[in-house]
Amino acid sequence: MRMSLVGFIGLGNMGGHMARNLMKNGRSLIVFDLNKAVTEQFKADGAIVAKHPADVAAAAKEIMTVLPSSPHVRNVYTGDNGILKTIQPDTLCMDSSTIDQTVSIEMARLLREKKSLYIDAPISGGVGGAQAATLTFMVGSGSDQVFERAKVILSAMGKNIVNLGAVGNGQAAKICNNMLLGIHMIAVAETMNLGIKMGLDKKALAGILNTSSGRCWSSDTYNPVPGVIEGIPPSKGYSGGFGTTLMAKDLSLAQNAATNVQAPTPLGSLSHQIYRLLAQDPQFQAKDFGVVYQFLKDNTK
Amino acid sequence: MRMSLVGFIGLGNMGGHMARNLMKNGRSLIVFDLNKAVTEQFKADGAIVAKHPADVAAAAKEIMTVLPSSPHVRNVYTGDNGILKTIQPDTLCMDSSTIDQTVSIEMARLLREKKSLYIDAPISGGVGGAQAATLTFMVGSGSDQVFERAKVILSAMGKNIVNLGAVGNGQAAKICNNMLLGIHMIAVAETMNLGIKMGLDKKALAGILNTSSGRCWSSDTYNPVPGVIEGIPPSKGYSGGFGTTLMAKDLSLAQNAATNVQAPTPLGSLSHQIYRLLAQDPQFQAKDFGVVYQFLKDNTK
Amino acid sequence: MRMSLVGFIGLGNMGGHMARNLMKNGRSLIVFDLNKAVTEQFKADGAIVAKHPADVAAAAKEIMTVLPSSPHVRNVYTGDNGILKTIQPDTLCMDSSTIDQTVSIEMARLLREKKSLYIDAPISGGVGGAQAATLTFMVGSGSDQVFERAKVILSAMGKNIVNLGAVGNGQAAKICNNMLLGIHMIAVAETMNLGIKMGLDKKALAGILNTSSGRCWSSDTYNPVPGVIEGIPPSKGYSGGFGTTLMAKDLSLAQNAATNVQAPTPLGSLSHQIYRLLAQDPQFQAKDFGVVYQFLKDNTK
């Protein structure tokens, strides 16, 4: 039995690797992206290149979307040449964008009206995970049956496909994790800076934290102090990695959600403001979010 | 060869278990504590009970002190009947109190004038670790030789004895870890509350965080939401554990240190204020610090 | 010359007094509100009562709207029986609701398509000012001519009608003022609490602040400590006044706007979180926002 064509919209830093992993897995793709250089490459590798999202929806009944923000998602689904114009019944759209939960829920409603399905399946694991097909997918599918159908596709791109229940729950989980991560990175940066100023060796301090109750991913896997862990962005001039602007964006989604459900988030909201300061500072704007360590340390010496 | 007497001052929640572990290890103790009920029990078990810290110092050349705060330490060492009155040359005082780094450094200086040694060796691992002799000691000893001498004693009470260099570095590491822990606990509380309000199941959310970049001890080992992890204080009405008042105290030490070395700590300072609010609220004052989750969640429903 | 009928939609705490002031000024009104008890009273006093906002728009070419939030405004203007269904060319809608700036701008666009005018004219001055016709109107009218037309009506309800330029600028000014006010009230509460705990007499401290660089409306006119200023809500059990829930709402508008224009607001965002905590606490929820003083002071004594 020949496997059906899969649609893929959004071939950026994450989406590009994900689409290639689908192809490695034996899938034929029809792709769309605004960046011609990228689509040319996919064409060379055997993918069909669509002119519009609508053309993807006309050809494929399984569609991945991996887009930068809520307005992009709205446009790809509901725009003039959007998916909704041509979508076939029983299509499954899997959206791995990190966006407002309310937008995911709205898209699902619009697709239901077309007898189709929308699930939110945001990802964690970074560019490395996208490339190695080791991503985690946080899936809000609404039913086990839909989840199982999605899992067939998603498994080619990740190793951890989590069923979180209702549509929107994927976004909730993603936003919660990233809010916590955003707080932790600042917390580790200020803690490391304090300890170093008090006289501790940076590696000795990290060693204590990593084996004590202060342990966290931001200290043991992605320590923001250059030289504590080799090979990660903080040890490479904060180049690559996860940018301050993206973190500011994810924390703004968390703040929107917190206002919506009326949940107080004192540290999440202060962290949001700190990344916003970084995101508008020419020194820090284009750097990995671990650069908050440089923002906090004394720059007069 | 008969082992020499060890002095032990401060037989509270932590010190009591630690002293017993020394006795189990075959050590004879001379102890001091203001609480008579406690010293009576140690007497019944074979320890000598001293009238004053000075009596301890007259009898023992290895002395542990485990006290609640900087003023207590000052008083036990420099008070009218304090250790300094009778200390013998070449005595080693090991202070496992969590106090101001500046006080540790001052005590070390005063003991040096008496040809004796003071090291700071604050602990992590909680009451459970004290009882099971699995504590971590963060040691600021000033030299490898002194560290090795201390290790002989400390090993009877903990399993992880870390040499951090100069006197005061133990306090620095302890304060840094606890500041990070204090921030993380609030961060996890607000993240879990947000996610639950957005529709996620609490265990599913914790599962995502614990396998993603938001992972930390406060989510995977001590999650503040009742029922996520059984057997810990948050699942037992926040009884036992580490009190909000103690966390407020440790964060005030961190803030003093940060002001001293001029390190900005935006999240550490806001967290300090939040624990201070808890510590003065009759509902939360006597509870484990995970109760910050109850403080943040909606109490009108 | 007989004056034309004025439409008035939203007869709540503020709107009710404002509509009465228009009537005192000789204006005939056609009114709409969901609360029948209120509209009955207006009917008894000579106003026409409309069934729907659309009926108001069919009858009047000058319409005031004073509504609680963005969704209410959207519904009154664009709903099934909304103003837009029947609006006459050259109608001037003056909206004194405090809402998202983006909604004001959108309403203005929709009315322009109907050859009509929408201005935002949010108010300050409280219920007292509404009653005494001494409100300040912050007007985003788009042109001097429109402003002058609106001023004829607004002057009957306020004494300070400020022309701020483009539509949406009224909301910007209102939100900015209320964000600053919200911060100040917490700031004064924590300052007064600190000073009193340090030994100062509350009136002596307020006296110093009010004649020094700490001077502000929240200290010299609306001091949150009971007994400092008589006759205001903080001296009357925090009853009446401006509720914590309303302040939380206004600060959420400020946060939405700040995210929108990417302006960092560290104190505004922390203040928002504090009012959110108050708004979900049964003790503080229904109280004047000065009650933040009670939230901060030690409640164990």
Place this chain on the structure above:
Amino acid sequence: MRMSLVGFIGLGNMGGHMARNLMKNGRSLIVFDLNKAVTEQFKADGAIVAKHPADVAAAAKEIMTVLPSSPHVRNVYTGDNGILKTIQPDTLCMDSSTIDQTVSIEMARLLREKKSLYIDAPISGGVGGAQAATLTFMVGSGSDQVFERAKVILSAMGKNIVNLGAVGNGQAAKICNNMLLGIHMIAVAETMNLGIKMGLDKKALAGILNTSSGRCWSSDTYNPVPGVIEGIPPSKGYSGGFGTTLMAKDLSLAQNAATNVQAPTPLGSLSHQIYRLLAQDPQFQAKDFGVVYQFLKDNTK
């Protein structure tokens, strides 16, 4: 009757002008300062120059001290050549330094043992007020009689001499005012930045705030946005005025006090951290504290 000699220790930015005003008022001075250039000038103008604080105390029974921080005060009073070495009975020391309340209280105790008097009399009004003799003195004198004695001297340097009761209350009032001021300046900076980004004219926005409930000294007298008020530091490149480093110091005193009396100060503590960030940034370090506006605004455009 010839007036007695007045001692004056600390001839810096504030003290220099204050001492001159005493001389203008007909007082003969004996002065001390480490800066020889300054004391030479006072000598030329007729003052006696002392070698040490002790020489001042040997010659004068009314002594002003105007010093930068707690350690300086401790040293001038209790150091090897300090005031306490030679102080005459019934001397009145008036300390206008801004320092830890606990240090003021300790100095008063030490002077009482010498049958002398210490009062804290910190000042507000800035360099301008020092020069024009229009300062406010916040006096913690302990008794009306002592206050009246001090007032005779202080009136030559200020126009508002406030009796606040117990020794230490002057520091409490000063610290409270400056904490409130420090918060307000950031609050106005973020509010103005938000409003301007939302489209408002800066002067129109300031006008609204200054006539509404957001009114405060930092908006109506010392607005941090360049060009809103002419002639103040924010309109002169943030030169002169009150430096970010001094504000960071005053807020650290407030935080010490808050920890001491256990008063939660969420905004005071966050503001402290923000000034600390400014104080260690080469761009902002030497500038007036209104420069927080530049820190918050978008610097990428």
